[in-house]
Amino acid sequence: MSAAVPNVSRLRIPASAPTLAIDLAAIAANTRRFAETTRGELMAVVKADGFGHGLADVARTALGNGATWLGVTSIEEGVAVRAAGVAAPVLSWLNPVDCDIETGYRHQLDLAVPSVSHLDAIIRSGCPVRVHLQLDTGMARDGAAPEEWFELVAAARRAEVAGRITVVGVMGHLAMADRPGHPANAAGRTALLCGAEMVTRAGLRPKVRHLAGTAATLTDPSTHLDLVRIGVGLVGIDPSGSTRLRSALRLTAPVVQLRRVPAGTGIGYGHTEVTERPTTLALLPLGYADGLPRTASGRAEALVAGRRRPVAGLISMDQTVLDLGDEPVDPGTDAVLFGPGDDGEPTVDDWAEWAGTIPHEIVTRIGSRVRRCVR
Known part of the structure; x- marks a missing residue:
């Protein structure tokens, strides 16, 4: 007889558990700041679950504080926006040629068109x-090549004339x-601008031209055009380093455990760190499976009882030692x-520097095992 599987819905989460607190007031303040920075419209980009802050919460907060559009990568993300009861215009811009166009249309999603093949697929649907016609403006990545x-x-133009x-x-x-x-x-x-002029010369009349993301919106007004797309800026990250935003x-x-150890004690896998003096080690129940970058081992710190304490040894899959x-x-x-x-x-930003990456x-x-708390 097989062992009974516990009812996960009845499991009690400890009052003190790894927790990611999401500050919607910070997202609201950041959105207002961007809305005041530009004369054009503001698209709140909520891809990747709102940059890890919760797609629905970020979308509603941004729209309530100056955003008028939403941006996502996939049709699936756009459907999730609609499932949250959001009615604002939504643009999805990273879809394969064989994506579910009918579902996107049914949920009233705008789609980016980066190639003739993508356009042909929409027509066939x-x-x-x-x-939104998408031009590669210098990244050799998404968008139609200039040629x-x-x-x-x-x-x-032919497709629009044909309805x-x-x-x-x-x-x-x-x-x-x-x-x-x-x-x-x-x-x-x-x-x-040259690409957009070609569009209008062809007899098309697009309502919005958009190029600027967070960094350009903060540093280069000439790129704002009709609409700006703000993603990480909503949650407090400025890639340009020019502006202090509110982290959310x-x-x-x-x-979960304390251990007093003598000098010469090896810590964690590989004993990459050995204590030089008697000390107290504290164990935290989260690690790289929860989103802490292993590459930050030996450099990262955490605040405990009012003081920063160094991470000792390697960050493990589920555990970190201070x-x-x-x-x-x-x-x-x-x-x-x-x-x-x-x-x-x-x-x-500190963790990004310790890990040799970017704050994004x-x-x-941050993984799904970490409890979310929205405030």
Whole structure:
């Protein structure tokens, strides 16, 4: 006879458990700041579950504080927006040629068109989708290559005349927006404006041209055009480093075990760190499976009882050890892995530096085992 499987819905989560607190007031304040920065419309990009902050919560908060559009990558994300009861215009811009166009149309999603093949797929679907023609403005990534743009525009004009699509936007992306003044940004703007002019010469009348993301919106008004797309800026990250925004995340975990050890004690897998003196070690119940970057081992810190304490040894899949020195704390005390930094705790930027990555990766990698708390 097989063992009974526990009813997961009845399991009690400890009052003190790894918790990611999401501050919607910070997202609201950041959105208002961007809305005041530009004369154009503001698209709140809520891809990747709202950059790890909750797609529905970020979408509703942004729309209530100045955003008028929403941006996602996939049709599935767009459907999730609609499932949350959000009625604002939604653009999805990273879909394969064989994506479910009918579902996107049924949920009133705008679709980006980066190639003639994508346009042909929309026409074959029989769904008169609203589209944004997408030009590669210098990234060799998504968007139609400049040499293909004329063909795409001409095909879009024929399709619109036939009632197969409605062209409502022209879009591109800047490769160097986090480096204000880089010549690639001016080149990208010129490319988008020239591409948009070709669209209007063909007889199309798109309502919005959009190019700027968070960094360009903060540093280069010439790129704002008719609409700006704000993603990580909503949650407090400025890739350009020019503006202090409000961080919307606070990650905590309780001390589940304390251990007093002598000098010469090896810590964790591989004994990558050996204690040089008697000290107290604190164990936290989260690790790289929960989103802490293993590459930050030996450099990262957490705030415990008002002081920063170093991570000792390697960050494991489920566990992280802190060196408390001679100032032990009570079991159950919360360690703050990152937060806004107001109380001296590490920030997302700190963790990105320790891990050799960008803040975007830190906030989007926190795993589902970590409890979410929206405030």
